[in-house]
Amino acid sequence: MKAEENHGNTKKFGMVIDLDVCTGCGSCMVACMAENNVPFRKDESDKLKSITWMRVYKLSNGKPYPETDICYLPRPCQHCEGHEGHSPCVSVCPATATDYDMQTGIVSQIYTRCFGCRYCMAACPYHARYFNWYDPVWPKGMEKYLNPDVSVRMRGVVEKCSFCIQRYQAAKNRAFMEGKADIEEGDYQTACTQACPAGAITFGDLNNPAHAVYKLKKQPNAFRLLERLGTNPKIYYLSSREWVRRAGDNYLKNEGPAKIG
Amino acid sequence: MFPFNFEWIWDMPHMVFMGGLWYALGILGLGMTYCIIKAAVDAGKKDAGNHVGNHARNHD
Amino acid sequence: MDSAFIPNGVRRCAPGKFLVVLAVAGAVLLWGVYAMLLCWFKGLNQTNMNNNYGFALWIWADLAVIALGGGAFFTGFLRYIIGKDELKNIVNYAVLIGFICYSSALLILAIDIGQPLRGWFIFWHANVHSMLTEVAFCLSCYFGVLTIEYIPLILENRGIDRVPFLHHLGHNMHDIMAVFAATGAFLSFFHQGSLGGVAGVLFGRPFSYREGFFIWPWTFFLFTWSAAAYGPCFTLLITKITEAVTGKKLVKDNVVELLAKISGWMMVTYIIAKIVDTLYWANVTAPSKGLTLMDFYSHNAFYGVWILILEIVIGGIIPAAILITDKGRKSPAARTTAFVLAVIGVCVNRWVMVLQVMAAPVMTFDKWALYYPSWQEVATTILPVAYGVILIAISYRYLPIFPQEPELNPID
Numbered sequence: 001m002k003a004e005e006n007h008g009n010t011k012k013f014g015m016v017i018d019l020d021v022c023t024g025c026g027s028c029m030v031a032c033m034a035e036n037n038v039p040f041r042k043d044e045s046d047k048l049k050s051i052t053w054m055r056v057y058k059l060s061n062g063k064p065y066p067e068t069d070i071c072y073l074p075r076p077c078q079h080c081e082g083h084e085g086h087s088p089c090v091s092v093c094p095a096t097a098t099d100y101d102m103q104t105g106i107v108s109q110i111y112t113r114c115f116g117c118r119y120c121m122a123a124c125p126y127h128a129r130y131f132n133w134y135d136p137v138w139p140k141g142m143e144k145y146l147n148p149d150v151s152v153r154m155r156g157v158v159e160k161c162s163f164c165i166q167r168y169q170a171a172k173n174r175a176f177m178e179g180k181a182d183i184e185e186g187d188y189q190t191a192c193t194q195a196c197p198a199g200a201i202t203f204g205d206l207n208n209p210a211h212a213v214y215k216l217k218k219q220p221n222a223f224r225l226l227e228r229l230g231t232n233p234k235i236y237y238l239s240s241r242e243w244v245r246r247a248g249d250n251y252l253k254n255e256g257p258a259k260i261g
Numbered sequence: 262m263f264p265f266n267f268e269w270i271w272d273m274p275h276m277v278f279m280g281g282l283w284y285a286l287g288i289l290g291l292g293m294t295y296c297i298i299k300a301a302v303d304a305g306k307k308d309a310g311n312h313v314g315n316h317a318r319n320h321d
Numbered sequence: 322m323d324s325a326f327i328p329n330g331v332r333r334c335a336p337g338k339f340l341v342v343l344a345v346a347g348a349v350l351l352w353g354v355y356a357m358l359l360c361w362f363k364g365l366n367q368t369n370m371n372n373n374y375g376f377a378l379w380i381w382a383d384l385a386v387i388a389l390g391g392g393a394f395f396t397g398f399l400r401y402i403i404g405k406d407e408l409k410n411i412v413n414y415a416v417l418i419g420f421i422c423y424s425s426a427l428l429i430l431a432i433d434i435g436q437p438l439r440g441w442f443i444f445w446h447a448n449v450h451s452m453l454t455e456v457a458f459c460l461s462c463y464f465g466v467l468t469i470e471y472i473p474l475i476l477e478n479r480g481i482d483r484v485p486f487l488h489h490l491g492h493n494m495h496d497i498m499a500v501f502a503a504t505g506a507f508l509s510f511f512h513q514g515s516l517g518g519v520a521g522v523l524f525g526r527p528f529s530y531r532e533g534f535f536i537w538p539w540t541f542f543l544f545t546w547s548a549a550a551y552g553p554c555f556t557l558l559i560t561k562i563t564e565a566v567t568g569k570k571l572v573k574d575n576v577v578e579l580l581a582k583i584s585g586w587m588m589v590t591y592i593i594a595k596i597v598d599t600l601y602w603a604n605v606t607a608p609s610k611g612l613t614l615m616d617f618y619s620h621n622a623f624y625g626v627w628i629l630i631l632e633i634v635i636g637g638i639i640p641a642a643i644l645i646t647d648k649g650r651k652s653p654a655a656r657t658t659a660f661v662l663a664v665i666g667v668c669v670n671r672w673v674m675v676l677q678v679m680a681a682p683v684m685t686f687d688k689w690a691l692y693y694p695s696w697q698e699v700a701t702t703i704l705p706v707a708y709g710v711i712l713i714a715i716s717y718r719y720l721p722i723f724p725q726e727p728e729l730n731p732i733d
Contacts, residue, residue, distance in 0.1 A: 038635060048690070049372035059686045073686070088525035094453040095442040096268050103408035115442045116365070116373030116435020119453050125683035131435065133366040155364045156435025226683060228610050229525055247685045250527075250611030262444050278449040279457075281511070285462050288504045292497055293469065300490035 011165055011209060012081075014206040014234030015193070016216040017074055019244055021200040022056075024072030029054050032076075035164055037146045039153070041135030051130040053077070053161040054192050057103040061243045073243045074201070076192065077128040077161035078225060078233030079107045088231055089120035089129065093170030098158075103207070105234055106163050125195035125226055126233075129160045163203075164190040185211050206234060223248045223257055326480045326719050330727030333718050337346045345708040353704025356697040360432050361599035367502070373690040375677045379433045382515055382702045384671035386422040386429075387460070389664065392550025393419020393467060394509035398549075399583065401502035406710075410576045414563075415556045421712055425705030427464060432701055452518035452633045459512030466505035469494065475684055478719050508636055510545050517544025520674040527610040528617050529678040531602060539598050540674070546594065548561040550587035553580050554640070558660035563717065569730045571723040578650045581659070585644025588663065592637040595670075600635070617681050621689035628669060636666020 014197045032038065034055040044050050061069040080087035085100040087107055097114040100107050120128045135155040138146070146152065149166040152158050171187040185204050193203040204211030216222065217236040223245045224233045239245055245257040262269075262279070269275060322336045333339070345435055359367045370377045396415035400408040431437055443457045476482060476491030494501075514537065520529035521538025531538040557577055564571050603614040618626045643649035643659035650656055680690055694702075 046371070048373055049366075050372075057686055083523075088523065091448075091450050092453065092519075092522065093456060094448055094451040095439075095446045096439050096448040097442075097446070113442060113446060114436070115439035117433070117443075117453060119433070119451070119519070121372065121375030122679065123523050123525055127684075127687070129375075131365070133371075134364065154436075155366075158435075200664075217482065225527070229584060229683075231525055237677075250616075250683075250685060252608060252611055252613065255611060266445060268446055268448070271531055273527040274449045279447075282458050282462070285504055288500065289462070289465055289469065292500055296490055296493040296497065298341075299493045300486050300581050303493075304485040304617075317722070 001150060010103050010105075010207070012207040012234065013168075013188075013204070014079065014105065014213055014217070014236065015076065015190075016202045016213045016222065016236040016238060018200045018202075019071050019073060019237050019239040020241070021198045022072045022074060022196075023198050024058065025197060026056055026083070027195045027197055028074050028192035028201065029056060031191040034229050035147055035150070035191035037136075037150045037152045038039065038159075039132065039134070039138075041134060041137070045177075049133050051159065052130070053128075053130070053159070055127075059244065059247050069243070071239065071241065071247075073237070073244075074192070075126060075128065075225070075248075076162075076190075076235060077107060078231065078235045079105060079161075079163060080139055080231040080233045081105060083230065088123040088125065088229075090122045094119065104163075104165075104168065106165055106168075108162060109158060109213060111153045111157050111159060111161055113185045116156040117159065118158060125229060125231065127140045129158050130159050132156060135260050150157070167191075212248075221245065225249070323719075326478055328411060328436065328477075328479060328719070328721040330732065331721075331730065332732055339640055339714065339718060342714055343711060346714070349370070349707035350704060350711065352706060353700045356700035356702065357428075357432050359697055360701065364435075365435055367622040367695060369692055369698065371690075371692070374692045376487045376677075376679055377692060378676075378694040378698045378702055379429050380589060381672050381675045382705075383426045383433070384428045384675060385668045386549045386705065387426050387513065387516060388517075388667045388671055389552060389555035390419040390422025390426070391421075391509065391513060391548030392556030393470075393552070393588075394505050394513075395549040395552050396556060396580065397470065397502040399508040399580075401499040402506060403530050405579065405583075407579055409575050411556065411560065411572050411580060411724070413724070414560055414572075415553070416467060416470045416474065417713065417716055417722060418556055418559055420464075420471045421462045421705070421709040423460065423467055425708065426460065428705065429701070430460075431633070439528060452522055455515035456512055456519060459515065461507040463505055466501055466508060468504070468634075468658045469501050470498065472599075473498070474716070474720050474722065477721050499560055507710065509548070513545040513548040513592050514541040517541045517674070520678055523678070526678050526680045526681075526683060527607055527612050529674055530610075531598065532606060537630045543591070543595060543598060546587070546591045547670060549668055550584055550591045551663050553584040553587075554644075554660045554663035557584070558657070559663055559713075561657055561660065567717070569726065571726050573725055573729065574651075576725075577656070581644050581650050581656060584663070585650070585659075586642050588637065588641035589645055592633065592641055595633060595637065608653065617677070621680070621691065623691055624673075624689075628677070632666055632669040632673065636669055638663050640666065 018028040029052055031143050036053060038051050038053055050223050054074055057073045057075055075261055082088065086100055087100050090100045090107060093189055094117060095113055095115055097110045098107060098120055099110070116131065118131055120133060132155050134152050136152055149170065165192065168188045171183045175183045175187065193201040202212050202216055204213040206217060207211055216238065219238055221238050221240055222236045224236055225248050228249050237248060249257065327333050392415045396408055396412050399405040400412045431440060434440055443454060447454045473491040473494040476487050482488050517540035518538055519534065521531040521540030524530045531540050533539045533541060557580060560572055607614060618629065619626055640659035640663040643655050649659065682688055
């Protein structure tokens with residue numbers, strides 16, 4: 001492994017989402033779509049063809065009233081690190097159109113290089129990757145409100161959450177102009193994090209002890225989705241409820257949620 | 262695919278994978294070149310056409 | 322009308338009847354071409370694929386025709402490398418069927434990708450760690466091999482053979498065919514395997530994920546093995562169908578029985594490996610991800626244990642048992658039944674390794690996703706069948722595909 005691929009001394013951006021705080025309002029989804037020029041159609045009733053980089057799932061404990069309990073689980077791309085950057089989707093892309101950045105831990109998508117084989121979608125267990133089944137068509141006048149920092153995608157390519165990487169680039173530019181050696185925690189925040197009215201989403205560098213996520217991910221109630229698959233995701237969830245933590249992964253009858261180290 | 266593509270790295274996976282590819286392509290290309298050149302030479306010989314037309318059966 | 326182009330010593334139907342066959346198959350072909358153009362010009366929204374089903378009917382068809390076309394490489398391997406001389410009487414047809422299967426697979430891939438004009442990126446910007454890259458490279462190269470193997474057959478047409486250059490070209494290609502066949506076997510090992518690897522490396526999908534050897538998951542070896550085992554059955558089945566349609570015996574029984582026997586024993590070894598693989602996956606791999614075997618075969622309207630039985634028992638053990646016994650091989654009915662079951666078996670295997678992988682939920686709060694193809698997908702999947710019928714009809718009429726035909730069907 002090359003020295004520059006060592007994740008130890010580099011940034012590793014990630015999120016901690018407190019599911020006990022999330023109200024399922026969907027602000028994160030809206031903010032994400034607006035920030036990233038995510039296309040939509042007039043009729044979005046077929047959700048399996050919708051594009052939602054950030055998707056809020058509704059989980060239930062399946063028990064009858066009065067023990068019924070629900071939980072809303074926001075699911076962005078998990079930016080899996082896998083084993084040494086061997087995330088499920090990156091290694092399978094035949095045209096090197098998706099990349100794991102060892103400097104940031106961000107899994108990026110190169111839209112102009114993707115030729116739409118959808119192998120990455122097959123590889124992702126989180127359904128975090130979306131295919132542009134249609135050409136993006138914006139309601140008249142709305143094209144003027146598109147984010148100029150994010151390219152729109154064409155029909156026939158895959159797209160997904162980028163951790164608002166354009167904001168990271170802008171933050172780095174600002175830091176450079178201001179003569180700062182590095183960006184600070186508040187300089188780079190994703191749109192969903194900032195939009196969440198309940199403050200359920202915390203974003204930052206998982207490798208940096210000064211960032212909130214560094215401590216939050218170590219909480220006893222923290223878990224990650226489908227950890228047992230070895231995807232090594234960078235989205236941590238918090239919940240005080242046992243059934244919610246258990247819903248984060250598959251367990252045999254005699255097993256329970258493993259504690260995250 | 263080629264060393265001048267910027268994805269190219271001189272590492273073992275590239276050398277093994279692309280080595281296999283170019284090896285296979287080389288055999289096919291050289292084989293066909295040999296067949297075509299030899300056919301042109303054979304066809305140019307005086308007695309070349311003698312048994313042409315008696316070829317309906319498989320050569321095996 | 323076209324008698325000057327029909328091989329010596331064989332009889333063919335009247336041109337009118339031949340044209341009717343071409344017209345019927347051509348109509349189906351046009352239907353498929355229309356659907357194909359819709360997909361190319363309007364995009365993949367013409368299909369019923371969705372974000373849960375990134376891979377669907379086409380990828381299954383692709384894997385299935387490549388497995389079935391495996392008869393070409395394996396028969397060529399047996400004929401040219403191992404030296405099973407009797408197989409020269411069926412190797413031409415195996416090559417033709419392989420050519421049809423592989424050209425169809427490439428066409429389907431060209432329709433399947435979202436940006437067809439960027440298809441060359443897979444070569445140009447190749448990620449050598451991706452199984453799909455390996456598939457694309459080996460598939461394209463092997464299609465080149467099949468074309469090289471098919472060309473001498475075309476050059477044997479009576480009309481073409483009159484041209485001295487082409488006559489000699491055909492001869493020369495025949496002379497070094499073993500080199501091409503060996504290259505084809507090498508390429509086939511890798512692309513058949515990497516098609517298995519496509520599913521096997523998906524460690525995010527516990528239904529398809531398999532441990533393996535070095536960089537290759539067990540499915541890599543299973544796919545190669547199954548293509549070699551089941552491919553010849555498809556060749557033999559199509560030969561049987563061709564015999565039924567033409568009303569002639571085209572290949573002697575000893576040739577059919579030899580290939581059937583080899584195929585049967587290959588199936589025996591494959592199915593043992595497949596059962597071991599399934600048991601290991603069900604008892605070790607899946608439980609290590611928190612899942613049990615029945616998680617993959619329950620709580621949905623379609624995928625039950627029946628599909629496992631259909632693949633392994635009905636489509637594997639039974640045809641293998643028929644083909645390895647002398648009695649089974651010598652009975653035309655039993656033999657043909659075995660061919661049909663084997664073809665079903667390998668197609669079901671490819672089906673589950675594509676569609677059931679997509680269907681099975683992985684996140685606990687996900688649901689099984691079932692899908693049915695749109696007419697455009699069906700039409701473009703049937704397109705290769707019509708294309709195959711046309712190419713077989715033309716090749717059979719004008720080329721000496723079956724060397725034993727004149728002997729088996731003497732003209733008075």
